[in-house]
Amino acid sequence: MERIGAVLHQQLVCYRLQLRVLSTSLFDGLLAVFFPLMFATAALLVYRIKGDPEAMQYAGLGAAIMGMWTCQGVIASSLLTRERWAGTLELLVAAPTPLSRVLVPITMALSTIGLYCVVATILWERWVFGLRLEIASWPLFVLSVLMAALTLALFGFFLSVTAVRYRTSWSLGAALEYPGWLLCGFLVPVELLPDWIHPLSWSIPTTWAMAAVRESANGGSPWADLARCAAIGLAYAVLASYLGRRLVDSARRNATLALT
């Protein structure tokens, strides 16, 4: 019991300090404030032309999660690369704490930034575009958004551990930024994409989180989508945890930890 308490204390303190690292950069702060709002603006300006309230609701919900995808997913994938540039990666790997437990609070801190993006985008849509999102069930909607943040952190965690061994793998996350808008169905339904792309969309937990957000807003049942989202997110977490150990060993064999 004492051990569990110590681990929770460790995760909480590390989360708080990592959130401080992320939120005290003026540059990163500006990006986190403006990027999601600009993307939402572009999306809503395009959809507004049609004058269809349903289309605006679709775009409004998509734009909210789109900001989270950009701010959280892309940064999470470069998480270990940032540590490498700061010269702290070797210290994190050399710590007696397993690397996966080092990374969880960092990704959770990123989730907090992601949640901020959702709230900021919804408020922006309301104040600037007068778009009042119709949410049938607020509790389910909030649950779906939280699930999106959590599973996106786990997906980013998976992408980031590969950077321990492969220095440039963070660019995969960056390269996924704009394709992710289509793949996850933020602005265009996944069903409209070619059939061969569907498996790729389904393999990203955010696709299911987005579907759950829409279902909960539109009065449907989001549980099936939430279950799929949780299962895929968990699979990425397990895979990342396993790969983390293997890739750290590989990095120790191939001397790639200190390389920048």
Add this chain to the structure above:
Amino acid sequence: MSAVQAVDLKRTFRTRTGLLRRTAKDVEAVRGVSFRIEPGELFGLLGPNGAGKTTTIKMLITLLLPTGGSASVLGHDVVDDVREVRRRIGYVFGGDRGLYERLSAYDNLRYFSELYGVAPREQKARIGELLELVGLTGRERERVEGYSRGMRQRLHIARGLLHDPAVLFLDEPSIGIDPVGARELRATIGLLKEQGKTVLLTTHYMFEADELCDRIAVIRSGEIVAEGTPTELKQRVPGGRVLEVETYGVPEATVASVGEVGGVRSVAMEERGQQQVLILQCEPDAEVTQGVLARLGGVRVGRVVSREPTLEDAYVELVTRA
């Protein structure tokens, strides 16, 4: 039981070149290094850049896997007992990096306390003690981005000591620090020695090694070429003396010809601003000054000083010997 033991430790790196036709080349960074460090000893590992010092340290602290030989820290194998080794060691490297710039010194120490397993109820007192030890009390709430290099380096040492490790690895901790900062750092390292810590120190500064180390190993091209106390190493410059000649714009060919003067064992050149100082290791009774000045010919010469050999002379002799 030794605190640190390396037996025939080897590390080979494979580098690849070419885009279509990839060719691999093996580079032997460490070629069979063996040494022991006893508990409470301050052991220096000296060598030129690329000699294998950092690679050796990284194998000992479990960040690199050896490609040959074995090593242990406090009886724990660095390959098989990784977790046990990590619990017992601290690692500090030189330079500006390795800290969270946007956090205060206190928060940096708090973060690493958590990762290095310091019990929550002990953290506050431990951090306070260490800030006192490294002379940062009163500045701990400031962000690290505003710290000088010397302050960062002292903070690094505090970080390395958070979990009270029995063995501390200091990899060129004084690199780039001004003389006052370096002196403070040496005092801190001296305190660690007094506290009974085992320390492995790598440095380029001979006076630092001379002042601090109980024993020193000189590593060259991945192999240890000499080991002993600083006094023993100085005695390796056998009964000789050193002649220093300040010159301005001396050509390399002339330096080589100076080395051929009778009674001169070796010659090394050191750049000091606009001067090139020739450091000649000479036979004990040889009169070489006239011969050397004759070889220098039209080269402008400043002061010529004859002195006893230092640890640096022994080092230069060891690492330049063919």
